[in-house]
Each structure stands twice: as structure tokens, then as C-alpha cells.
Amino acid sequence: MSVDRRRQIIDAATKSFSMFGYKATTMDQVAKLANVGKGTIYTFFKNKDELFHDIVSVMVKEMILEAEDAINPDESFGENVHAALYRILEFRSEHQLMLKLLQEEKEMGTLAVLEMLNHIENQIIEYLKTKIETAQKKGLIREADSEITAFLFLRTYIALVSDWERRHKPLSSEKIAEVMKIYILEGLSK
Known part of the structure; x- marks a missing residue:
């Protein structure tokens, strides 16, 4: 299950970085695109x-x-x-x-x-x-x-x-x- 969440986060972040760039991408955007809570991202990644x-x-x-x-x-x-x-x-x-x-x-x-x-x-x-x-x-x-x-x-x-x-x-x-x-x-x- 956690592998799926990690993959969702990576896919969502890739999409966000590709659309908005590094500077304009926020962890809130990534969480929303990944359909996960922001805290879930931090269980896999320390920061942006x-x-x-x-x-x-x-x-x-x-x-x-x-x-x-x-x-x-x-x-x-x-x-x-x-x-x-x-x-x-x-x-x-x-x-x-x-x-x-x-x-x-x-x-x-x-x-x-x-x-x-x-x-x-x-x-x-x-x-x-x-x-x-x-x-x-x-x-x-x-x-x-x-x-x-x-x-x-x-x-x-x-x-x-x-x-x-x-x-x-x-x-x-x-x-x-x-x-x-x-x-x-x-x-x-x-």
C-alpha cells in the first residue's frame, strides 16, 4: 500500500514540477494532486x-x-x-x-x-x-x-x-x- 502512495506522490510531484516549475510547486499542490494528506508526503520525503x-x-x-x-x-x-x-x-x-x-x-x-x-x-x-x-x-x-x-x-x-x-x-x-x-x-x- 505504501509503495502505491509513494508512487502517487512521485507522479503528482512530477506533474506539478512539469506544469508549474520547481519554485511554484508547493507540497500542498502535490498532496492535492496525489490525493493524499500533506503529512503523508513527509513520511516518504523530508522536504520538497x-x-x-x-x-x-x-x-x-x-x-x-x-x-x-x-x-x-x-x-x-x-x-x-x-x-x-x-x-x-x-x-x-x-x-x-x-x-x-x-x-x-x-x-x-x-x-x-x-x-x-x-x-x-x-x-x-x-x-x-x-x-x-x-x-x-x-x-x-x-x-x-x-x-x-x-x-x-x-x-x-x-x-x-x-x-x-x-x-x-x-x-x-x-x-x-x-x-x-x-x-x-x-x-x-x-
Whole structure:
């Protein structure tokens, strides 16, 4: 029974955070949406921050699973990095909670949201770092600082997908893969 209540609370809080953002979500709203007393929430979660962190942790796991599903062992490292990053950014652009968090951070600069977005980015970088280290051990790519490389992969990909579109025609998935291959995977040296 308590698992059902906990699930109700998480579902209701996810809905509330997705609709109203972190700052505007109250435990009273969550209780009302979950059809439970406010005290019931506190039997499972110490406060709003803990509830928020729990929800975002699940979302990050879902995002990583999406990336893993995109990986094809028959493809090259570069193609798999592209596929995984594409899936992660697709998830980010379609997941209502993620969209609301990005909007709230941009418009209001809510500290808890900024910290959570940094946490999400760090988790993505950590995921990429493990993939890079595996590729390095297999001799698929040269040795380099895996964390910096992961950071560059993620930031470059985000820049090509979203920042580029602000001033130019959006790049196709194939063009992004080509640019990542030329500038990141192969480098500029001949």
C-alpha cells in the first residue's frame, strides 16, 4: 500500500514540477494532486528538495537508458557517440519536466533548478566519460582526458543543435555527425 502512495506522490510531484516549475510547486499542490494528506508526503520525503531530487534522478536514469538504446555495437565509436547524444538531447527536448526546468532556469534563475541542471549535465558527462574510457582502452580513440573530452562532446553537440539554430538554418543529424567527426573525433590535423 505504501509503495502505491509513494508512487502517487512521485507522479503528482512530477506533474506539478512539469506544469508549474520547481519554485511554484508547493507540497500542498502535490498532496492535492496525489490525493493524499500533506503529512503523508513527509513520511516518504523530508522536504520538497528531496522529492525533487528523487524525481530528477529517475529522469536521468531514463535519459541514460535512452542513450544506451541508441548504441549499436556494430557501429563506430563516433557514430555511437552521435546516436547517444542525439537521443539524450531528443529526450531533453521532449520531456516536459526537463523543458520546464530549462525554462525556469533561463527565466527565473532558480538556484535549486540551476543546481539540478548542473547535476543532470554532470551525470551525462560521467556517462560519456565511461564510454570514452572504454573506447580508449580498446584503442578506438587516442588517450586524452576523458572528462574534458566528454564535456567537449556534450557542449559541442548542444551548441550545434540549439545555439546554431538561433542564427542559422538547423543542421541535419547527418551534418552534426559530420562536424563532430571532423572537429572532435579526427581533430583538425591532417
